[in-house]
Amino acid sequence: MTVSQIISFAESFIYIALVARYLGPQGLGDLNFAVALTAIFSVLANFGLTTLTTREVARDKSKASKYAANVIPIQLLFALISVGMIVALVNALGYSQQIIYIVYILSIGMITSTLSTLFLAIFQAFEQLEFQSMVTIITSIVPLCAAMIAILLHLGVIVFALISLLTSALGLGYVYATCVRKFFVPRLEADFTFWRGALAEAWPMAGMAISIMIYFRIDVVMISLIHDTTAVGFYSVAYTLAEASTVVASVLVASLFPILSKMHQDSKQSFRYTCALTMRYLLYLALPIAFFVTLWSMPIILLLYGDKFGPSVAALQILIWAAAIMYITIVLGTASIANNLQKLTLKVTVMSIAVNVCLNVLLIPKFSFLGASFATVVTEAFGLVAGLFFLGRYGYAFGLKRASVPPIFGLAIIGVITALLLLENVPLTLITLIDLVVYGAVIYKFGINDDDKRLILGMLTTSKLTKAEM
Secondary structure (H helix, E strand, C coil), rough: CHHHHHHHHHHHHHHHHHHHHHHHHHHHHHHHHHHHHHHHHHHHHHHCHHHHHHHHHHHHHHHHHHHHHHHHHHHHHHHHHHHHHHHHHHHCCCCCCCHHHHHHHHHHHHHHHHHHHHHHHHHHHHCCCCHHHHHHHHHHHHHHHHHHHHHHCCHHHHHHHHHHHHHHHHHHHHHHHHHHCCCCCCCCCHHHHHHHHHHHHHHHHHHHHHHHHHHHHHHHHHHHHHHHHHHHHHHHHHHHHHHCCCCHHHHHHHHHHHHHHHHHHHHHHHHHHHHHHHHHHHHHHHHHHHHHHHCCCCCHHHHHHCCCCCCCCHHHHHEEEEEHHHHHHHHHHHHHCCCCCCCHHHHHHHHHHHHHHHHHHHHHHHHHHHHHHHHHHHHHHHHHHHHHHHHHHCCCCCCCCHCHHHHHHHHHCCCHHHHHHHHCCCCCHHHHHHHHHHHHHHHHHHHCHHHHHHHHHHHHHHHHHHHCCC
């Protein structure tokens, strides 16, 4: 799954770079605004049912066909309601006809994407992540190839929305065929008793997901309303790069979710230990990633997108630190759902979105997309503190304060080294190599204990034995 995500993000980088250079900030802003708007409503169509399906099927795999049979019609109903709301809203806000057409097209794609996520949730529950990996690769190759053709033919921005629709339709076709071939033939059912129970269980997850999506996307809508879609284009480039840096955390946590759901039932001690270990290792990785992206932000932006996107450099330098915090908050959110504390996570998420909206209202009118970037970092930090506090009150203390000392100490050291070397005009490549060696030495000395060494040695030994058996 990690390999597929790396391939996907590599292709996404190429896709976004090509599209950004071709469409420019305004065209890219039009497209990304439509993506943000439909993404907010896609969570309503999902209504937390895919997460519920993964959790419950992971605990009892015999429930898979029952969940698919009933969740599909619920999602179709909610998706149609969502499309109607999107159509009404985009016309009421007075956007251009081109943006309205793009939103219409992406709204149709939202329906197919919603159904795809259900099948992916079932694959995840069965821990058959290779199928999810194939979808990831397919849905990154198709838009890249189609975008190259569209650029060669000098087609408009609406064609890129149609490419997104085609991609989601192909993804749905693949997951449906895989489900039929490997698992079961999906059949529709209207068990209203099941519907009531599932919706009652899923609504906190739905509320949390809707709040998260509003939090992640409302800034784009506000920037477009207060400023213009050109500012959205600058912001979207930086946001996409920052979001891409969370690939390791996203893949690892997605892989662990069904395991954590079952582990919480069998051994809460093992559950706490696994969560704490995951957070510690991810923290060791997140902070240097944020540091080096900050250091290399200008070469990255100019290489991928060109001089027209120069204003995105500062936004990336801010947003990458929000991504670093997300390495931990992703684990916290997943752990809360796995241990049936989704209502607690909903509370934290609603508090976070209130903070985010207030900051955006204050900062975007004056600082545009840079204000939105700063609001995102502050909100992520608030969500981290609140999540740790409330989970600690329920007996899930993960020792993150103690675990953060080695990476922060290492970061401080390489920060001083970098400042001194920059004053001497040392090339960034050499500075980065020196920093990596120093940071690695600090983590090995102060952040890796005997249990970690035994764990790593055991993983390497298992890998060698597996290769020998093959």
